[in-house]
Amino acid sequence: MNSKVLDTLEFKTITEKLQQYAVTAIAQKQIQQLQPSNDVRLVAANLEETDDGATIYRLQGGIPVATLQDIEPQLKRLRIGAMLNGAELAEISRLLRTTAAIHRFFSDLQAQEVTLTHVYDIAAELTLLPELSQRLRRSVDETGHIQDEASSALKGIRSGIKQLSDQIRSKMDSYTRGSQSKYLSEPVVTIRDDRYVIPVRSEYRGQFGGAIHDQSASGQTVYIEPQSVMELNNRLRQLQMQEAQEVQRILAELSEALVPYLRELGENSTILGHLDLINAKARFAHDMHATRPWISENNEVNLKHARHPLIDPQKVVPNDIYIGKDFQCIVVTGPNTGGKTITLKTLGLLQLMAQSGLFIPAGEESEVGVFSDIFADIGDEQSIEQNLSTFSSHMENIIDILNQVDDHGLVLLDELGAGTDPQEGASLAIAILDHLGQIGSYVVASTHYPELKVYGYERPQTINASMEFDVATLKPTYRLMIGMPGRSNAFDISARLGMPTSIVSSAKQLLNSESQDLNNMISDLENQRKAAETEYLDLRHQLKEARTLHDELEKAYEDFFTERQNQENLAKEKANQIVEKAQKQADKIIADLRQMQLNGQQPVKENQLIEASTQLKNLKQEPTLAKNKVLRREKKRQALKPGDEVKVLSYGTQGTLLEKVGNHQWQVQLGILKMTIDANDLEKVKAPKQQAPQRQFATVASSGSHVSTQLDLRGERYEAAMSRLDQYIDAALLAGYQQVTIVHGKGTGAIRQGVQEYLKKNRRVKKFAYAPASAGGNGATIATLQ
Template sequence: MKEGLDMNKKISYTLEFDKIKQALVRYTSSELGREQAEGIAPSTSIEEVEKWQEETEDGAKILRLRGGMPIPKLQNIRPHLKRLEIGAMLNGLEIAQIGKILKTTSEVTRFFDDLKDAEIELHQLYELVAKLVTLPTLSQLIRETVDEDGRVLDDASQALKGIRNGMKRAESNIREKLDGMVRGKSAQYLSDAIVTMRNDRYVIPVKQEYRGHFGGVVHDQSSTGQTLFIEPQSVVDLNNRLRQLQIEERQEIDRILAEISNEIEPFGNEILNNTYLLGKLDFIGAKASYAKAIKGTRPLISETNEIKFHQARHPLLDEKIAVANDITIGGDYQAVVITGPNTGGKTITLKTLGLLQLMGQSGLQLPVAEESQMGIFNEIFADIGDEQSIEQSLSTFSSHMTNIVSILDQIDEKSLILFDELGAGTDPQEGAALAIAILDKVGEIGSFVMATTHYPELKAYGYNRPKTINASMEFDVETLSPTYRLLIGVPGRSNAFEISKRLGLDETVIQAASSLIDGESQNLNEMIADLENRRKMTETEYLEVRHYVNEAEQLHLDLQTAITQFYEEREGLMKKAREKANQVVETAEEEASQIVKDLRKMQLTGQFEGGIKEHELIDAKTRLSKLHHEEALAKNKVLKKAKEQKTFKKGDEVMVHSYGQRGILMEKVDNNQWLVQIGILKMKIKESDLSRVQAEKETARKMVATVRSESNSHVSTQLDLRGERYESALKELDQYLDAALLAGYPQVTIVHGKGTGALRQGVTQALKNHRSIKKFETAPANQGGNGATIVEFK
């Protein structure tokens, strides 16, 4: 949190931002990420908020394409590094935890290198990961010394390996000797035929009365005193030898750990930096996962604090029951006054606005529609709920007013204030006057304010004050229940008469009550009712107009795309034609030169006394005439194809080159595409992918609607997607399935590889959504196992 944005210490509790933190923490996978999630707080810097939002967007993109970042459970190793600074020796577990940090650093670096190779664009994370320092030599040394649980490995040194081999032999000798005792004739002197340990030495349980039979040392006795745990004299020397080896093992382990600690100490700063960065990546991944859970989107940021939350939901409410609302403030309206009866959802609307703003300024995505917009406030204040203090013996009104006084002393033009039931708890007339005066004061300072009230006087206030607008929560008189929809621009009105009428109250009573209220209130209610009707009519008209606008925008976009493609294809065809023509001319020039050369040679040789004979001249002239440019260009397949494309018409039989199939032109979709009937399928195909099939015999023309493949082997029964990018692989899969259906295959094999599993999941989802697939399953082990999928068509 930036200095100066203390959020008056109560705002996090009042708006339940602490619960957002708790939800976020559950998505972290390491102690390092947990620390950063617990410390999340809003910032007042637009640059910092923008950066945080970009980081969250990067995390969401990686989660969508790769299933998240490879951050395992990591421990906080900062205390270990501090101990190294003062010359202490780390134990095996502490070294293993540092080794895990180094190993994860290498894995994360490789992960992002792969993303870069795949040309996946990110805003911030490439730059962040570039700060990680890989230490492969030190990492390998740690892996060769200790395992993940911190146990020093046998191969850590030759001496340790020799000691442990000696220990194994000593233990084997001891157990062999003691096993002979417990299974031989001496077993009758034992309480139980087992070998156990006391004080790190092997012993056997001997009955009290036979304690002198084996000799040796008594190390323990049972609670009853009937059994003694004796180290027999015959194994004392062996146990002593084992004990000596154990001491030597401990000393060698200490030496190894001290040596490794000394190797780690010079890299303390780099490891500490890696620790922080890995924690940040885990934290960013948690923000992305939480965004996915609440179906969050990245908000735009308004430098003028104009808030436009489209279809906003409270993130702590169940998505299935929460009503999404458009919440706006700023721009033309610095104040929004929500009027109307209680239980309509006014308070939750206030909390939604404040909480989403806190989340956005903390770098979290919001449960709102795309293109929503947030502001950047220095402070957010809220007076919500019953703040009555029993200890201070304050009434509800006094408690609220104390809070409001404190708020008015701190606000500025970059503050957002939320007032719930402003002026409540006192005489209605005085309370309404106070509410108006407080809103005027806030307006003078220039703060942004959203206030709820049930005072009818504030309905007129919303009309009369500049930069102020009324709002209300919709109420359905038919069902006698609130809809929880926020209506901006329409003040709330009393529904008491309508409700009473539907509940069966006598009409005369309702008329009598209506005559008792003053004319101004009656006119106001009628005006509000008229506004509501006009709003509904306007909303219907807006939706209709919006539909036509969307259609027009799409048509305009399609036209622009078609024109662009037309010019690109025309330029490409002309370029190819020019190149081909130039090649033809060059060839013609070479051949003409050769003919002239031959003629001259025949003339110079003088082998014909009368000169060149007439038939030879005619032959040479014929050869030259064949080089005519128009005839040569007529053979240019590129130009012929271009000419044929311009003569397409409905009903023509064409060849679809990308599928190797014939089809019939049904109709022209736009300047660049035709609707083509290929067997039972109708598909949009670009003109550049079509060529007209020449007319065949009459009997063949009768079968023009049949679809024939150019070659039975054109479509393989297996599609290999390994190495393909995610989006292009799914596009290729879709085209292949259509081609396989046209080829009449009963089943095909899709090879997607094992890898990270992202491509396999994408293929599985695509197959589930395909209507022509009967079933699909993982291939047998001898056909690729879980690296391939067998698909059976209907």
């Protein structure tokens, strides 16, 4: 891909924006070197990687790559036997920790059966070095400071330094707090030349003996190391030198331990940079509302609602841009500042982005080609130093394009043939387009020449297009209309601005007949297009309503059929149970009659037959039980009223009815709690002789007949989720559960954070933690109740 087009279409601005999303030095370097590719398989693979990153960003918020510096300079020094300092070792330690974290992250993703195309294979190339990582973490902290645990000798030395420092400070404090403090400029202990000293007024320098290490700028204060602490300071200094020697030994030892793993460390750094690049592309696409483009096997471009990525999203006008299927050349006409140049740049820049593996700001299922090269002659490139006119500058650029382009190239030409005599410029423009057509290139050219409108009609594989202009408002709409040539609006604009009618009429008469006929034809086409567009939108609306009605009817039919089938099955099951019961009883009656006949050795008496017949008739079930007086009396006796003693079936707990709060719900006093319980969950019991008054403390709502050990809050709004969580914890405590699970999902993290904050503040929650990876990971929280 030629570098000139990257500047012309501002591709570097895109990479600069993308670079802001990278956190590793390797990824930032790769973005600086990012170039479009004309290898179809490589472009497809890069887009699939970005798609993997977008999936991870949607499900997990991105790949958790830490901020990492490029460790290649450290590796080079290790190869020649140099020793690394603490900060350099800390950077390698951070790399190893990040490697382990990324490995765990993708193991969890695979356990969740998240489908990815390439990233699993990339992450699998990471090499884990747990022993080396643990040693570095134990020896060096994040800032590069060597820790006490790096060696037993260092720990012992530092312990001695601390003890000796405490002795010195204690000794020095006797000077700052005792009777001799009056000789000091201020009662403090400080350090000069790595030795503890006190600030003494200059006139009392002989009061303490010892050595003078420094004095103030005015000379009124001298910093004295008293004689009494000189020996302690000497011993402290000796320990400090031992500490420095031990630190150097540890640094050398750790550096030597890294040498066998230089290749693995370098590869890990590169892989993490690659993953960071994928993550950056996904985040960039999300913020830009970009989508994955599909690659056309036939090099056809079909951009739906394409937007220029560098224009304010609130102001940019989306356009459908397509080329390559029915035509390979588009001639765009329209007024100045109408959006022709932006349209050309949008097509070119989105192609560059797609061929670089980036998502593009366009509608879903947009298609792009993979061009061998993209060329653009856009803008005024006049050079005073080279003494070139605007026309000459454009011609040189176009000549360069013609020498390089092939049948798989995309050429964008803005204001083709401008800057010279109109007739000559139009003829030259037509000749250039004919030459590119013979080569087979894909071309989009903007122009003002009316001759090129006729060219768009006559030439094969060529089509006219224009930028729409609203004559009523005298403003461009920036909408691209492919298949519609632009017409001159000079007469209409002049008339609306107040130009005398006589002048406008004279101008129209002076216009040659061919141009007049062309403008009239374009005007008629515009009217036909608007009428067709209105009819199309109306038909789309009707089709949408028809589809909605069809879907609703289809669903209603399915629901009706399913419900009918369920009711039939229930009825059959109930009937079978009744028949089976009646059959058993009938068999018993017949068996009893047979036994009586056998035992008596005589025919069964008439009264016995009548009694058996009566028993068989009694097997018949009444069609309704509502008229049964016994059942009505029992139902009336079981009717609930305030003050009744009831048993809550789901909890196995007895309480007192307070009042009815709905058609099927009662407020029940259960110990110190008030609960709203469904009537089906209540069973009336005999009231005790005496009942102690109950205090009312809290009200907990419960509409179900069973408290599950798991609460699912996914899909809930935040306020509703927190309310349900509060009611659920009360119900779980009342049910005596020791442990419950709250499923909040991952999503944006708002409900997850709300659940964690609530559990932290609830005194009845003993502890809580995320569920194991196999049980939902950080998508669920397990709480232990007191």
